[in-house]
Amino acid sequence: MIKTLKVLGAALGCALPLAWSASAHAADDALVQRGAYIAKLGDCAACHTLPHGKPFAGGLPMTTPMGKIYTTNITPDPDNGIGHYTEEDFARALREGVAKDGHNLYPAMPYPSYTKINDDDTKALYAYFMHGVAPVAQANRASDIPWPLSMRWPLKFWNMVFLEKGVYQDKPGKDVAWNRGAYLIQGLGHCGSCHTPRGIAFQEKALDETGSAYLTGGVLDNWFAANLTGEQNVGLGRWSDDDLKAFLKTGANAHASAFGSMTSVINNSTQATNDTDIAAMATYLKSLPAVGGNGAAPYSYDPQATKVSLNRPANNAGARVYTAYCMHCHGVDGRGFAPMLAPLAGNPNVLEHDPSSLINVTLNGTEDLVIQGIPAPYPMPKYSPVLNDRQIADVLTFIRTGWNNGAPAVSAEEVAKLRKATQAAR
Incomplete structure (x- = not known):
């Protein structure tokens, strides 16, 4: 009997670490999978993957008022990507626009929006890029911005003036769906990066619904990103919740079809967003008051x-x-x-x-x-x-x-x- 107990004890002693290891591995896998979904919400592929290129290897040209910049390799490759980034390094780049070596990122990287991403989502996103993305040995390409405009140190002062640090905080008096939608639209979805007009320093004129310019439309990369407020003619005022959900999931509805940069948003991000989050985004957007337009009466068809x-x-x-x-x-x-x-x-x-x-x-x-x-x-x-x-x-x-x-x-x-x-x- 004693011998049997010893054998059972030894067996349990071996099995418990194995069980713990399996459980930990499952937890890691779950974190990576959650990070993969967050990367979809953040539409990381749209900027960091060239058409027909390797995922997240960068190289996509982006036109700025100063010249072209090229998106960076964010795979875990140690020489060209973020393979040496700690979680703290990653969070700082994501939410403050500062790379591991201390150089400032151009605000074409939407860190003024990503600063609102909470710690749990940042952790999951880091796990995905470190363990769910294949490393790619593709060198980063220098910008075409001429010197002295290419110097990065002035961006420190840009951040001091325009970067509002801090994760999203739920608004009192708003329900769960509204706050989730606000978090996605303002943060991970970084909708304001395209749909909010920019000032002379390339800053978004508003970062949330408390600013009157927020999501009223703006020109970026030779496209005009549409007004997303409740304006009746150029905005979403004539769209129902179902119209908006259909557009986010399929890129088309009875009012319009996606084109330009919005095509990649639909292809890489919103169609993969779950129905609960799509509904939350619609709830938030449909709550925005009408701003912009030309003051004309609501459109009526006359052929x-x-x-x-x-x-x-x-x-x-x-x-x-x-x-x-x-x-x-x-x-x-x-x-x-x-x-x-x-x-x-x-x-x-x-x-x-x-x-x-x-x-x-x-x-x-x-x-x-x-x-x-x-x-x-x-x-x-x-x-x-x-x-x-x-x-x-x-x-x-x-x-x-x-x-x-x-x-x-x-x-x-x-x-x-x-x-x-x-x-x-x-």
């Missing part, structure tokens, strides 16, 4: 005048371009075939005063939306080789004034300027 312009033969230059190149997808009524083909009548991007996105998408088309591995069947083609600046200006003016859209005309000079800028950015 009559446009029908006359589209009579065969079309009676103005823009209408003639539209019938030849646009009508087969977007319809004689301008309503398209949503969500497969975007409507133009009442589309917030069409109604927006700034035509940058319309010009850009007409010139250069857009990348495929890829939802659950299936590319969208009708991507917008590029017309830069087909249409000249005057033709594009004419057709966009026709679209912006058609179907009661009532938006300003587009000039050939605006098209020429953006054509030159987007060609130089390649």
Whole structure:
């Protein structure tokens, strides 16, 4: 009996460390998997992965007012990536914009938003990048910013003025869904990085809903990122919760389709976001009051005048371009075939005063939306080789004034300027 107990004791003595090891390994795996989801929420791949490149190896060009910068390798490669980063080093780079060696990161890295990421999510994100991402020995590329503008030390003063350190704190009087949505939109999702206008120092003019400029739209990298407030024409005022959820999950709804930088957000981030978090994001966004726009009455559809312009033969230059190149997808009524083909009548991007996105998408088309591995069947083609600046200006003016859209005309000079800028950015 004593011998049997000794054998059992020895067996238990061996089994307990093994059981603890298995449990610890499972906990580590769970942390890495959670980090993978957080990396999706943060859309890290969109900036740190080149098209057809290796995940998170960097090298993506980003246009700034001072010149091009290139995103960095954030794989655990010890020579080119973050393989030597401690968790503290990682958190400092993520939330304060300071690399391990002490140099400041350009605020194209959205650390003014990521500073709101809480400690648990930061820990999980670090675990993922260290243990869930393959190391890639790809060297980082120096920026094209000329000296002395390339010096980093002035960024210390930029941070002193514009970086508001501190993780997100739940707002009293708001429910769980609202606070979760605010945390995702303001922090991990860093929506303000594109959708909030920037000041002369490239700072976001507001970092949350307490600032009147927050998410009212802004120009970045030759695109105009749309107004996300409750504004009735250029914002989300006419969108239901379900409209907004559909857009975040699929990149399209009855009002608009994603293009430009938003395509990569849908492809790499929001379609992988769980339904609870999508609902929370919608709750927060739909709570924002109407700001921006031009003060016009809410859009109402009226096709009559446009029908006359589209009579065969079309009676103005823009209408003639539209019938030849646009009508087969977007319809004689301008309503398209949503969500497969975007409507133009009442589309917030069409109604927006700034035509940058319309010009850009007409010139250069857009990348495929890829939802659950299936590319969208009708991507917008590029017309830069087909249409000249005057033709594009004419057709966009026709679209912006058609179907009661009532938006300003587009000039050939605006098209020429953006054509030159987007060609130089390649």
